[in-house]
Amino acid sequence: MEVDLIVTNARVITMDAGRPFAQAVAVRAGRIAAVGGPEVAALAGARTRVVDAGGRTLLPGFVESHLHLVLGGAELVQLQIGGVMGFEALRDAFLGYAARNADRALLMAQGAAYEILGAPVTRHDLDRVIADRPIAMMAPDHHTVWANTVALEKAGLLHGAQMPHGHEVVMGPDGTATGELREFEAFGPVLALGGEAHLQLGIATGGEPEPWPDAATFAADLDKVAAGLAHCAAHGITTMVNMDGNRYTCALLAALEEQGRLTARVRVPFHMKPHMELSELERASAMTAEFDGDWVRSGFVKMFMDGVVDSRTAYMLQDYPGVPGHRADPLFEAKRFKEICTEIDRRGLQIAVHAIGDAAVRQTIDGYEAAGRANGLRDMRHRIEHIELIDRADVPRLGSLGITASVQPPHPPGVMDFPMSTMDHVFHKARWRDAYLWKTLKDHGAPVAYASDWPVTDVSVMRGIQAAVTRVPYEGAGDERLSLMETLHAYTAGGAWAGHWDDITGTLRVGMAADMVLLDGDIEVADPMAIGAMGIALTVAGGRVTHAKPEFS
Numbered sequence: 001m002e003v004d005l006i007v008t009n010a011r012v013i014t015m016d017a018g019r020p021f022a023q024a025v026a027v028r029a030g031r032i033a034a035v036g037g038p039e040v041a042a043l044a045g046a047r048t049r050v051v052d053a054g055g056r057t058l059l060p061g062f063v064e065s066h067l068h069l070v071l072g073g074a075e076l077v078q079l080q081i082g083g084v085m086g087f088e089a090l091r092d093a094f095l096g097y098a099a100r101n102a103d104r105a106l107l108m109a110q111g112a113a114y115e116i117l118g119a120p121v122t123r124h125d126l127d128r129v130i131a132d133r134p135i136a137m138m139a140p141d142h143h144t145v146w147a148n149t150v151a152l153e154k155a156g157l158l159h160g161a162q163m164p165h166g167h168e169v170v171m172g173p174d175g176t177a178t179g180e181l182r183e184f185e186a187f188g189p190v191l192a193l194g195g196e197a198h199l200q201l202g203i204a205t206g207g208e209p210e211p212w213p214d215a216a217t218f219a220a221d222l223d224k225v226a227a228g229l230a231h232c233a234a235h236g237i238t239t240m241v242n243m244d245g246n247r248y249t250c251a252l253l254a255a256l257e258e259q260g261r262l263t264a265r266v267r268v269p270f271h272m273k274p275h276m277e278l279s280e281l282e283r284a285s286a287m288t289a290e291f292d293g294d295w296v297r298s299g300f301v302k303m304f305m306d307g308v309v310d311s312r313t314a315y316m317l318q319d320y321p322g323v324p325g326h327r328a329d330p331l332f333e334a335k336r337f338k339e340i341c342t343e344i345d346r347r348g349l350q351i352a353v354h355a356i357g358d359a360a361v362r363q364t365i366d367g368y369e370a371a372g373r374a375n376g377l378r379d380m381r382h383r384i385e386h387i388e389l390i391d392r393a394d395v396p397r398l399g400s401l402g403i404t405a406s407v408q409p410p411h412p413p414g415v416m417d418f419p420m421s422t423m424d425h426v427f428h429k430a431r432w433r434d435a436y437l438w439k440t441l442k443d444h445g446a447p448v449a450y451a452s453d454w455p456v457t458d459v460s461v462m463r464g465i466q467a468a469v470t471r472v473p474y475e476g477a478g479d480e481r482l483s484l485m486e487t488l489h490a491y492t493a494g495g496a497w498a499g500h501w502d503d504i505t506g507t508l509r510v511g512m513a514a515d516m517v518l519l520d521g522d523i524e525v526a527d528p529m530a531i532g533a534m535g536i537a538l539t540v541a542g543g544r545v546t547h548a549k550p551e552f553s
């Protein structure tokens with residue numbers, strides 16, 4: 001039977017141990033029909049599209065193992081201030097955006113550096129930018145928002161608010177809010193001014209929108225997610241593990257699939273919060289049963305064990321440098337966390353926990369270990385997200401318990417877009433050797449999956465690969481780079497395995513889904529410092545072209 005698409009004359013890196021390299025791939029009905037040499041060309045028929053790759057690298061479509069698709073899609077239309085430094089530049093950016101968006105209820109900016117004004121940002125600073133309309137800006141890590149006075153007033157936060165543990169409306173000596181809002185529940189009321197609070201629920205509370213959005217809102221939300229998907233397709237991504245979510249997220253994705261607009265396979269978690277009863281996990285099981293297709297799946301539970309380094313909310317084994325007595329706290333109590341993990345594992349669901357500080361990482365491993373002891377170690381592929389600092393004693397535990405290190409090459413300070421200053425502020429110099437480990441974890445047996453955490457950092461996989469293979473060791477630290485092939489594996493087959501997508505994608509072999517990315521060059525011979533600038537020539541998901549450079553369209 002005639003095939004639909006053939007890519008020939010390519011440097012094919014299959015991630016299939018049985019045949020690691022090839023020259024051509026043929027696609028039929030959304031699946032890979034052949035992987036081989038020049039003989040594959042003979043499968044062409046009258047209606048077959050044949051793409052001459054001209055020696056470019058063809059890979060399995062990228063698996064983005066940790067991102068926030070709905071939030072990222074919604075943010076594409078917000079003000080982007082990554083790289084903006086100083087008051088003048090900030091004011092100019094906001095004034096321009098305000099003029100272009102006269103009817104927006106909230107002027108929201110993304111990518112605000114913690115040190116954007118050289119001193120802690122206050123509402124008064126932002127009042128000097130714009131005082132008569134609500135404005136706010138989000139830190140790149142998405143764990144802190146700064147808002148002006150009118151935004152705080154309208155959100156009901158100016159005089160403080162009762163917050164769950166770990167979430168804080170920072171108060172000044174005069175008894176009013178300073179403008180700094182830490183963690184989702186603290187800044188949720190400000191984001192709600194923009195009319196998108198229901199899109200934040202997956203990350204904020206784990207709840208469902210009430211009332212369920214009407215048809216017009218649903219349609220507008222579909223467009224936002226579709227914008228996010230198109231953005232990702234342009235970066236070669238064909239599979240994603242979404243790291244926030246609820247049933248509404250699944251419903252949006254399922255609707256896009258039905259409309260033929262879903263350009264990537266997406267897994268969506270149930271978000272378990274510390275205050276929830278174990279019985280709420282019934283919702284996770286229900287989501288898993290309802291969404292179990294080739295494109296939209298649930299099957300896992302996301303939790304946050306701690307905050308982030310910049311706001312010193314990451315839970316540490318030692319006090320922070322210069323802040324005696326402060327190590328931050330875990331968001332889950334240790335014994336309770338073990339019970340929760342055991343119940344999730346018992347239900348046959350995977351667990352993914354955000355753990356950044358070394359104490360958070362240890363407590364997370366302890367929870368997974370307890371689950372394994374109670375239920376027997378099965379192929380659950382529980383994973384830890386971020387692992388920005390780890391105690392050496394815990395390193396081998398990941399490998400021995402089969403825990404995936406889900407880490408982000410763009411995240412280490414000084415490596416891609418995040419400033420090096422964080423290293424000094426947050427980590428004792430003697431611990432730099434334990435920060436942002438990749439190779440050490442892999443060498444000790446941990447499966448590794450790479451991601452961007454978009455919109456926390458640029459979703460560009462090519463920039464991520466460059467960051468991963470060119471990273472310079474911190475003072476006193478070892479070389480944490482994986483080889484180029486291992487890096488590509490962590491962005492394809494490794495991510496597919498860690499996301500339980502390996503039954504369908506992540507390797508180029510006959511019968512697998514035709515999820516492929518054609519890079520605009522030969523990555524094996526490219527200057528590593530130029531990989532980030534290498535474009536994506538073609539993205540194919542399920543046999544369908546989801547992105548093409550003009551000359552390939």
Ligand SMILES: [Zn+2]
Pocket residue numbers: 066067068243453456
């Ligand atoms: Zn994240």
